[in-house]
Amino acid sequence: MADLTKNTNIDEPLVKVEHLKEYFPVRSGFKKLTLKAVDDVSFTVGRGETLGLVGESGCGKTTVGRTLLQLYKPTDGKVFFDGEEITQKNINQMRKRMQMVFQDPYSSLNPRMTVEDIIGEPLDVHKLYSNRKERREKILDLMKLVGLNAEHATRYAHEFSGGQRQRIGIARALAVNPDFIVCDEPVSALDVSIQAQVVNMFEELQDKLGVAYLFIAHDLLVVRHISDRIAVMYLGKIVEIADSDELCDSPVHPYSQSLLSAVPIPDPKVTRARKRIVLEGDVPSPLNMPSGCAFRTRCKYATEQCAKECPTLTDRGNGHMVACFNK
Amino acid sequence: MNNYDINKTPKKQLLSMQIDLSKFEKATEEEKKQQDVMSESTTFFKDGMKNLFKNPLAVISIIVLLLIIGVIVVAPMIVPYSYEEMLSIDGKRDKGAKNLAPFEYSKAEQAYMEKGGERFPHIFGTDEQCRDYFIRVIYGTRVSLVVGLFASIIVLIIGMIYGSIAGYAGGRVDLFMMRIVDIIYSLPDMLVIILLSVVLTNVLSFESNSFLAKMGTNMVSLFIVFGMLYWVGMARLIRAQILSIKENEYILAAKSIGTKPGRIIRKHILPNCLSVIIISTALQIPSAIFTESYLSFIGLGVQAPMPSLGSLANSAREGLQSYPYKLVFPALMICLIVLSLNLIGDGLRDAFDPKLKR
Ligand SMILES: Nc1ncnc2c1ncn2[C@@H]1O[C@H](COP(=O)(O)OP(=O)(O)O)[C@@H](O)[C@H]1O
Ligand SMILES: [Mg+2]
Numbered sequence: 246m247a248d249l250t251k252n253t254n255i256d257e258p259l260v261k262v263e264h265l266k267e268y269f270p271v272r273s274g275f276k277k278l279t280l281k282a283v284d285d286v287s288f289t290v291g292r293g294e295t296l297g298l299v300g301e302s303g304c305g306k307t308t309v310g311r312t313l314l315q316l317y318k319p320t321d322g323k324v325f326f327d328g329e330e331i332t333q334k335n336i337n338q339m340r341k342r343m344q345m346v347f348q349d350p351y352s353s354l355n356p357r358m359t360v361e362d363i364i365g366e367p368l369d370v371h372k373l374y375s376n377r378k379e380r381r382e383k384i385l386d387l388m389k390l391v392g393l394n395a396e397h398a399t400r401y402a403h404e405f406s407g408g409q410r411q412r413i414g415i416a417r418a419l420a421v422n423p424d425f426i427v428c429d430e431p432v433s434a435l436d437v438s439i440q441a442q443v444v445n446m447f448e449e450l451q452d453k454l455g456v457a458y459l460f461i462a463h464d465l466l467v468v469r470h471i472s473d474r475i476a477v478m479y480l481g482k483i484v485e486i487a488d489s490d491e492l493c494d495s496p497v498h499p500y501s502q503s504l505l506s507a508v509p510i511p512d513p514k515v516t517r518a519r520k521r522i523v524l525e526g527d528v529p530s531p532l533n534m535p536s537g538c539a540f541r542t543r544c545k546y547a548t549e550q551c552a553k554e555c556p557t558l559t560d561r562g563n564g565h566m567v568a569c570f571n572k
Numbered sequence: 573m574n575n576y577d578i579n580k581t582p583k584k585q586l587l588s589m590q591i592d593l594s595k596f597e598k599a600t601e602e603e604k605k606q607q608d609v610m611s612e613s614t615t616f617f618k619d620g621m622k623n624l625f626k627n628p629l630a631v632i633s634i635i636v637l638l639l640i641i642g643v644i645v646v647a648p649m650i651v652p653y654s655y656e657e658m659l660s661i662d663g664k665r666d667k668g669a670k671n672l673a674p675f676e677y678s679k680a681e682q683a684y685m686e687k688g689g690e691r692f693p694h695i696f697g698t699d700e701q702c703r704d705y706f707i708r709v710i711y712g713t714r715v716s717l718v719v720g721l722f723a724s725i726i727v728l729i730i731g732m733i734y735g736s737i738a739g740y741a742g743g744r745v746d747l748f749m750m751r752i753v754d755i756i757y758s759l760p761d762m763l764v765i766i767l768l769s770v771v772l773t774n775v776l777s778f779e780s781n782s783f784l785a786k787m788g789t790n791m792v793s794l795f796i797v798f799g800m801l802y803w804v805g806m807a808r809l810i811r812a813q814i815l816s817i818k819e820n821e822y823i824l825a826a827k828s829i830g831t832k833p834g835r836i837i838r839k840h841i842l843p844n845c846l847s848v849i850i851i852s853t854a855l856q857i858p859s860a861i862f863t864e865s866y867l868s869f870i871g872l873g874v875q876a877p878m879p880s881l882g883s884l885a886n887s888a889r890e891g892l893q894s895y896p897y898k899l900v901f902p903a904l905m906i907c908l909i910v911l912s913l914n915l916i917g918d919g920l921r922d923a924f925d926p927k928l929k930r
Contacts, residue, residue, distance in 0.1 A: 355843075370835070414825070
């Protein structure tokens with residue numbers, strides 16, 4: 246379905262994010278503070294590619310996804326979609342090409358709407374049908390595509406289970422036939438038994454439709470399974486970005502190492518051989534970030550330089566980018 | 573998975589744990605359907621209505637209200653008297669039919685009936701201007717209900733539009749709009765109503781025979797006043813609702829689709845605060861009726877000869893010692909309407925929004 250003719254700049258990556266910043270003004274008492282939820286983030290997502298984005302909760306993953314889609318106005322930085330800058334202009338037409346699947350399958354579906362109307366809304370908004378019959382056919386096709394029973398089109402969302410609801414959310418995102426979908430922890434609210442089904446469905450849909458994903462999760466195992474490349478985030482910054490296998494097999498940044506060491510591995514030999522790296526201390530408050538490298542307060546390699554300067558992403562070969570002075 | 577051939581599976585050995593497939597029957601289509609774990613399909617509205625009809629007080633109130641509405645619709649067709657004309661027999665004024673007690677006939681009427689004429693009884697008696705009191709109370713009820721309904725609808729429309737814009741826009745727009753609301757809220761409403769009715773009476777003029785002219789400028793100014801003053805409560809309520817509904821991810825989802833703000837408000841936000849809207853409108857009606865009665869009582873409501881429950885009660889005050897029933901009928905009517913509307917409103921609240929229950 247992904248129509249190659251509409252891609253005007255084939256050599257360009259589909260999505261290019263440059264120095265994206267999102268600061269939230271926060272009031273505490275009479276003081277006005279800025280919360281740097283996303284601070285200078287750059288990455289690209291190629292056509293039909295999946296970029297995984299991992300990090301502890303509260304590190305700004307959701308904010309990256311939403312700012313990228315211009316649901317929040319970026320404080321600074323640029324986002325290019327298919328070679329066109331979308332940060333400044335009215336992008337209602339662009340919305341047809343980039344969509345989002347939300348984390349919470351309960352609050353992301355309007356409880357007063359039927360499945361048919363939820364999935365049909367993008368069709369209505371962009372007038373993608375010529376008559377009622379065509380609308381209905383499209384909706385039923387979408388429901389089939391995500392594995393929903395077409396008989397349930399007139400049901401309300403609250404009658405479905407979490408996994409089914411997430412499928413409704415995916416069908417809604419697919420309705421406009423997008424090139425790019427931000428998946429914001431689409432499986433973390435689901436039962437473990439259902440997670441695998443939904444993740445596999447994302448993969449199948451990608452094979453069928455050629456859609457690119459920004460796949461956000463805090464579970465590295467899920468992300469490794471589906472991603473071509475993975476970016477690791479810590480307190481609003483990307484600290485490491487590399488090919489999926491490379492990052493999982495030989496992480497460089499101390500934070501990525503500790504994240505990976507917490508992932509259970511089914512092979513007992515490997516598990517025994519590996520030492521679990523436990524991070525000391527808590528995540529600092531994003532309102533009161535440490536100077537220099539944000540991770541230095543919990544990093545055992547931290548030096549004086551880390552407190553003074555903020556490390557930037559540097560290439561360690563093969564497009565493996567790491568932001569650390571000491572590793 | 574689904575097509576096991578019974579004949580292909582190895583034969584069951586004695587004492588083996590192998591399942592004997594020949595003992596199993598295939599599930600029929602109907603049985604497969606039963607496996608679909610789905611709750612009964614109910615809409616929010618059906619659900620709420622079902623709850624409402626479980627509430628005895630609300631059901632009784634609905635019946636009472638329906639009865640009253642039935643009577644005020646049907647009675648003017650049956651009762652041969654008009655609310656504004658003095659009683660007359662064969663075109664001659666019946667001067668004796670003054671202040672009759674319920675079901676009493678005047679002397680002229682008795683004479684007329686002895687001659688074989690038919691005369692409809694004066695169920696509530698007559699007033700001191702020889703008018704049938706029953707039909708006046710009926711018309712008074714009509715006026716009061718219409719006023720209550722229209723005033724509430726005006727309040728609802730203005731409050732809904734204003735509240736949704738303020739709530740949806742948020743930020744500075746919200747701040748500014750809500751300060752205006754605060755200012756209006758702080759005005760003493762009775763004073764404003766009285767001042768406005770005095771001013772508007774001089775300003776407004778209608779064609780002498782139109783419906784509005786019959787209602788009287790006071791009545792129209794009452795609508796205006798209601799529209800201008802009482803929407804603020806509704807606006808505040810709806811804004812608060814919208815602020816909380818706006819936080820739901822489905823609003824963000826709608827934005828990410830590219831839905832325009834107007835459609836988001838109409839399709840996503842308002843249906844989700846529908847319960848609050850229904851409830852507060854239902855509770856607004858009796859308060860509007862009450863205000864109308866009060867104003868008519870102090871002489872600022874409908875214009876004579878059009879009766880309203882308040883003005884009827886007011887004129888009954890003069891002869892209170894001799895004809896107490898004249899106060900009882902309109903007062904009882906006000907009580908019945910206000911009470912049943914309040915109980916219905918409460919019932920709606922409990923049925924649609926159990927969270928609001930105190
Ligand atoms: N609309 C907002 N206003 C203020 N602060 C916000 C807002 N959204 C997110 N934040 C803050 O930004 C930080 C990152 O949040 P989020 O992107 O949701 O993290 P994640 O998705 O990785 O868990 C958090 O500290 C959160 O409190
Ligand atoms: Mg998140």
